[in-house]
Amino acid sequence: xxxxxxxxxxxxxxxxxxxxxxxxxxxxxxxxxxxxxxxxxxxxxxxxxxxxxxxxxxxxxxxxxxxxxxxxxxxxxxxxxxxxxxxxxxxxxxxxxxxxxxxxxxxxxxxxxxxxxxxxxxxxxxxxxxxxxxxxxxxxxxxxxxxxxxxxxxxxxxxxxxxxxxxxxxxxxxxxxxxxxxxxxxxxxxxxxxxxxxxxxxxxxxxxxxxxxxxxxxxxxxxxxxxxxxxxxxxxxxxxxxxxxxxxxxxxxxxxxxxxxxxxxxxxxxxxxxxxxxxxxxxxxxxxxxxxxxxxxxxxxxxxxxxxxxxxxxxxxxxxxxxxxxxxxxxxxxxxxxxxxxxxxxxxxxxxxxxxxxxxxxxx
Ligand SMILES: Nc1ncnc2c1ncn2[C@@H]1O[C@H](COP(=O)(O)OP(=O)(O)O)[C@@H](O)[C@H]1O
Ligand code: SF4
Ligand SMILES: [Mg+2]
Numbered sequence: 001x002x003x004x005x006x007x008x009x010x011x012x013x014x015x016x017x018x019x020x021x022x023x024x025x026x027x028x029x030x031x032x033x034x035x036x037x038x039x040x041x042x043x044x045x046x047x048x049x050x051x052x053x054x055x056x057x058x059x060x061x062x063x064x065x066x067x068x069x070x071x072x073x074x075x076x077x078x079x080x081x082x083x084x085x086x087x088x089x090x091x092x093x094x095x096x097x098x099x100x101x102x103x104x105x106x107x108x109x110x111x112x113x114x115x116x117x118x119x120x121x122x123x124x125x126x127x128x129x130x131x132x133x134x135x136x137x138x139x140x141x142x143x144x145x146x147x148x149x150x151x152x153x154x155x156x157x158x159x160x161x162x163x164x165x166x167x168x169x170x171x172x173x174x175x176x177x178x179x180x181x182x183x184x185x186x187x188x189x190x191x192x193x194x195x196x197x198x199x200x201x202x203x204x205x206x207x208x209x210x211x212x213x214x215x216x217x218x219x220x221x222x223x224x225x226x227x228x229x230x231x232x233x234x235x236x237x238x239x240x241x242x243x244x245x246x247x248x249x250x251x252x253x254x255x256x257x258x259x260x261x262x263x264x265x266x267x268x269x270x271x272x273x274x275x276x277x278x279x280x281x282x283x284x285x286x287x288x289x290x291x292x293x294x295x296x297x298x299x300x301x302x303x304x305x306x307x308x309x310x311x312x313x314x315x316x317x318x319x320x321x322x323x324x325x326x327x328x329x330x331x332x333x334x335x336x337x338x339x340x341x342x343x344x345x346x347x348x349x350x351x352x353x354x355x356x357x358x359x360x361x362x363x364x
Contacts, residue, residue, distance in 0.1 A: 026054055027054050027055070028238070030053075032051055032089060033089070035085060036086065037085040038084050047072055048260040050260070050262055057230065059250055061247040062257060063244060063255070064257035065258075070209075071240065077103065077204075078121060094203070096120050119200045119202065121203065125208050126210060138179055139162060142164055143161040145196055145200055146160045146199050149200035164196075165195050176192065186213060193210075198229070205236070207240065211246065223249055247268065256279065256280045259317070263346050265344050267342060270343040314328075314330040314333060315334055315346075329348055334351060
């Protein structure tokens with residue numbers, strides 16, 4: 001895998017890498033995003049005012065338990081939310097190489113939005129079969145993407161497809177290109193999907209739990225591949241995971257989500273050495289230890305994942321929070337407060353209270 005984007009073999013990647021030093025504006029800015037799903041049982045508020053940036057040339061991790069809104073956030077960026085779900089508020093801004101696009105100003109089926117998907121923003125999923133077509137060879141599918149985005153020459157597109165497979169560390173790339181998806185192992189399919197996502201040289205790569213279904217060794221290889229994309233190609237990556245262990249291995253910055261809200265944001269060091277939010281601390285306790293089951297689900301604080309149809313007043317975490325302040329946490333949503341440079345937390349414990357006594361993190 002170390003050959004990935006070896007010096008001089010990818011002009012676009014090199015150019016972007018240089019540009020990443022020049023341009024420090026975030027590649028993606030999401031502001032106050034709201035997504036709702038009307039269902040027969042009532043309205044599900046999947047995202048309730050989500051705000052974050054994806055820094056250029058870095059890996060932003062999005063972590064949280066199942067159902068907290070990670071995939072909906074990713075799908076909102078691509079405007080592929082399952083109907084009748086829809087974005088009901090907020091904005092999403094993509095700062096591409098040549099232009100800035102207000103994604104929320106585009107129709108989900110508009111020409112510009114279709115052009116953005118796959119070319120400027122590529123997504124890889126937990127289950128590669130959801131993006132691979134079972135009736136075409138891997139090579140043909142990657143070549144199709146190359147034909148759309150890079151060259152009209154079919155033979156050249158196939159050559160580039162094989163080269164792409166080689167770059168993502170696929171063993172026997174020629175044979176893999178001639179194979180159908182079901183003939184490959186899960187790890188190989190995941191590499192094939194990453195090769196397809198990269199074939200159009202995207203500005204932003206979104207990875208939604210791409211290693212969750214893989215064994216530990218293959219997961220480590222895929223994480224190394226993604227690290228290489230950041231380090232050698234300067235790619236900006238939004239990496240969704242439910243595992244704090246994966247965050248530690250891969251990410252530069254992290255947002256922690258709980259029930260459709262961001263509860264804490266900071267650098268990996270902020271979160272691992274100075275976590276503030278009680279929910280982040282619970283997640284940290286969930287990291288498997290040596291000898292433990294590392295694929296085990298996150299520790300869930302009892303009663304912490306309420307029915308999504310039921311809208312809770314106050315902090316969404318209050319029913320399971322060991323630090324909840326009665327009369328406050330169950331009535332008022334905490335506003336974000338600064339815990340340090342680039343480190344924010346949304347919890348009443350870190351806010352000056354109504355009578356002006358700041359409650360210190362040290363006391364928590
Ligand atoms: N198609 C859908 N219909 C109704 N509700 C949905 C749908 N997709 C997602 N949701 C709601 O959005 C919440 C967040 O889902 P999701 O983003 O998929 O969670 P995760 O963090 O596990 O990726 C879910 O708990 C669910 O309530
Ligand atoms: S705001 Fe209150 S309930 Fe919510 S996490 Fe902080 S202490 Fe717990
Ligand atoms: Mg998900």
